[in-house]
Amino acid sequence: MQLSDWQRKRSTIGLTPLIDVVFLLLIFFMLASTFLKFSAVPVSGARAGGATGSLSEIALIKLRGIEDIRVNGVGIKLDGLQGQIAELVTKGVTRAVLQPVEGAKVQDLVKVLELTRKTALKSVVVVR
Amino acid sequence: MRLRAVQVKKQPAENMIPLINIVFLILIFFLVASALRPFSDREVRLAESSEAKSPGAGTRMAVLREDGSIFVSGARVSQEQLQIQLAEWAKDDPSRGVTLVADRDMDAGALIAIVTSANVAGVRDVKLLTRKAR
Numbered sequence A: 001m002q003l004s005d006w007q008r009k010r011s012t013i014g015l016t017p018l019i020d021v022v023f024l025l026l027i028f029f030m031l032a033s034t035f036l037k038f039s040a041v042p043v044s045g046a047r048a049g050g051a052t053g054s055l056s057e058i059a060l061i062k063l064r065g066i067e068d069i070r071v072n073g074v075g076i077k078l079d080g081l082q083g084q085i086a087e088l089v090t091k092g093v094t095r096a097v098l099q100p101v102e103g104a105k106v107q108d109l110v111k112v113l114e115l116t117r118k119t120a121l122k123s124v125v126v127v128r
Numbered sequence B: 001m002r003l004r005a006v007q008v009k010k011q012p013a014e015n016m017i018p019l020i021n022i023v024f025l026i027l028i029f030f031l032v033a034s035a036l037r038p039f040s041d042r043e044v045r046l047a048e049s050s051e052a053k054s055p056g057a058g059t060r061m062a063v064l065r066e067d068g069s070i071f072v073s074g075a076r077v078s079q080e081q082l083q084i085q086l087a088e089w090a091k092d093d094p095s096r097g098v099t100l101v102a103d104r105d106m107d108a109g110a111l112i113a114i115v116t117s118a119n120v121a122g123v124r125d126v127k128l129l130t131r132k133a134r
Helices: A002-009 A015-032 A078-090 A106-117 B002-010 B016-033 B079-092 B108-121
Strands: A038-042 A058-065 A068-071 A074-076 A095-100 A123-126 B060-064 B070-072 B075-077 B098-102 B126-132
Touching: A015 B016, A038 A106, A058 A106, A068 A078, A074 A078, A078 A106, A095 A106, A095 B108, A106 A123, A106 B108, A106 B126, B060 B079, B060 B108, B070 B079, B075 B079, B079 B108, B098 B108, B108 B126
Parallel strands: A058 A095, A095 A123, B060 B098, B098 B126
Antiparallel strands: A038 B126, A058 A068, A068 A074, B060 B070, B070 B075
């Protein structure tokens, strides 16, 4: 009896600590979260002794910058890259080696990797 | 005059509840609409890609800044220390890949050197974190 009496007398929980905690959570989520959409692009390096097959199956893409791309020595514009690779694929090319030369940035590499991954090539490896 | 006196008396404590409602609302908005950042380095600006494929939760990450400095879980490491860390990861669980968080203006050759060293260390699955272009 005494116990229930005591419970009844207890005042309601204060709102201030609740607001404190909610504000804290709000600030944490505002700082720690992002609205960006991320993506992970696979990058495969060449391995020693991993390659089999003839050299004629491999196309070499040299990348000096987004404006300076050479496929098997032929200078190509970025929007002509997929067409050029499609043409090489009809000639029996199945793989490509992508080599950035000094001056190429990570952004250029990602762009070219994405374009080449969308072609009929079986694999694209990067070398230094 | 009498009206004002009544208003002044009622002011305190009463206005708390709408405030909490709004703060709760904003909190729930952030919880639902956003995702936690996968990495915390604000110096790094990611390269843009056209597609969005989730990097997956709990991937191992190494941050590569434009100036060539490398960070693993917030601490700066040297090339050699990264090599040791990569070998450790490969030994620990080879099926789990490594995601590189590289600045978009970093030299591509330097990135590939790190990809190659990861492959040499035994990490088979190396990915590069990008953000989807809007």
